[in-house]
Amino acid sequence: MNRPELPRHVAVVGAGLAGVSACEQLRELGYDGRLTLFGAEPHLPYDRPPLSKDLLLGKQTADEIVLRKAEWYAAKDIDLRLGTPVTAIRPDEGRIELVHGTVAVDAILLATGGRPRPLPVPGGDHPAITVLRSLDDAVALKDRLAPGVRLGVIGAGLIGAEVAASATVLGCQATLIDPAPLPLEHVVGAEIADLLHSQHRANGVRVLVGAVASVEDLGGAIRLHLSDSNETVDCDVVVVGVGIVSDDSLAASAGVAVNRGVLVDSAQRSEHPRIFAAGDAARPTGPDGPLPNVEHWESALHEGKAAAAAIIGAPEPVRPVSRFWSDRYGWHLEVVGEFRGEVVLRGELGGESFAAFALVDGKCVGAVAVNRPSEMKAARRLIERGLPVRAGHLADESVDLRSLVTGNRTPAGGPR
Template identity: 40%
Template sequence: MSIVIVGAGLAGGTAATELREQGYDGKVVLLGAEEHPPYERPPLSKGYLLGNDALDSAFVHPREWYAEHDVDLRTGVEATALDTDGHVVSTTSGDVTYERLLLATGAEPRRLAVAEESGVPVAYLRTIEDSDRLKAAFGEGRRIAVVGAGWIGLEVAAAAREAGSDVTVFETAELPLLRVLGPTVAEVFAGLHREHGVDLRLGASVSPQDLAGADLVVAGVGVSPRLDLARSGGLAVDDGVLVDATLRSSVPSVLAVGDIASHAHPLLGRLRVEHWDTAINQAKTAAHNLAGADEVYDAMPYFFTDQYDLGMEYVGHGSADDEVVVHGDLESRTFRAFWVREGRVVAAMHANDWDATDDLRAAVRSGELPTEG
């Protein structure tokens, strides 16, 4: 049986690895539009951008691993169309046939017209080359404008400040990360960045004139899932490729994972998650199912961030409308927070409390709020 994986990012590379590690000995073709073999993206806005981590540590495997394990890795190859009746993926280097297909096409940064109209060089952060460009632009006396105070925008702001740049962050919401964390915890991140000298302009619209004095504008206004290939194959698509609890699409021979998968989570309902941990773990489950299993994916979403001296981990899927219960001290930035909806814990995070992770996972899975202490 032949399995084709479209998307040679972290999810695609993990799926190919899992197939081989679990003993699948059929044909595996891994197609990637970038020239690099599969790599992790978190270091691009964290350790690698800060200059603390070597690039080699970001790769899933050295390139030679794929040939050694009989994985047909084709980089610099873009998939352009999908024929699910004929089981054919059209690419920039010819057609590829499959028996089972995994879509892991990822996402791309949303373009920001106001930045591109400013006359200032504009950077997005998605690839190794993007991270290299940012790293080269940071330094003493450099003026960096960041539009968007989400996770990527704040991590870039922190890295720029640590490199000595003057940083201004523009955000339309009243607080950074407000839609994700709600006001109680979002205020922690606002204070953190102000304390480190970031000029936070919150509740602010931004014009090209506001950006004109910068040396570089970093656009951090989110990403859009790459769905054109799925649409060309007639798959059911909404915010992402609609997949069931086993990650199968509306065409059962086609599975989807990672940034593009709108997954029917058995505990949390339908959701699409754009985080590293989901890419890894969905890819492992999908690999098992591609090889003939029928496993349900029910892992809790997880992500982390490191900004200055604050490290945090988050489990579950909360919203700004949920009640937030805090155990610990917000002022010292060492605490646990729980998002509670209709009496049930739906998400939890810690800041600088590295023994907390297992407890957070248990609280979200059980739905029960722990007692403080």
């Protein structure tokens, strides 16, 4: 592909992490043209991970979880248009449409994120049934989570697990429902998934395996009926955390290829030369078709940066190894790379802290840890740099994992 002409006006649609990351990187890369960031919500762009944790717990306020302060956008000459949803895009004409008026643009980054998947059962639209995606969702939920409140959590993934944990701290009676007996098993293996899931019961959460078949209105409260059993759960409030649906509607309406996300290449380019997509709104494609979308925080951060580079024709940045974290019941879980191959344990599984490494052909390809953030820093570098490691060293607590990385470092003063 030829180097594209530099755009004079870049519109970033969607002011979540991917959109803000793209704006930051566009300026970092020296783009000095017009840059407009459209956010549908009225709030300054904020960080989502605290929504299910510190914000619910009252440890952080909405002001404290902004990605950047208002002054930053002014200093970077970013025209931040909050409360301004984009209603349509016209890529061939180089225009985007707002509720009132249209704007001429040369490049469009779609960073519209995703919407929580609703509960597709009779009664699933009852007002006691909520989701947790936005700041407004979190603030509304926080108001409802008082001591003694019966909370149903449907879906025991990261959001569900964290909400159940936070609600327990707030004195709620939480019930966690998921059809999978061991959530995260495919990500961290059965043993660690079991440890993580057992935390719920150990902290007083009722854990049920099953799917919700219907919702009965009890007048204020609701009763969840589970399928394949006579089990029922009475709740004052329910949080549904069963994944998101990629918001690709702007691209789809414009005739740009989508398939549960705007289809993009590894540089975040869609099939239309003026349209790029990043974060949960984007779906990567490989040689064999669409790939699973990675919906983690660092993925959105990276894809925003990669899109910024593609928009101005800069080299594609190297994708870091995938990583996510989750906090529940005082456990800081961190997962990097892929957990497959030979598993090497470091520390005592189920102890206060431990790590497990996945080795393939003498190299680390993935790692999972609880309360060992520093070691995960080392693991990430072992993976990214493809450094050879010995299982015995990883298992030996007396070996500082940093030495396994820096032992391979070029000596100071030598060629780099």
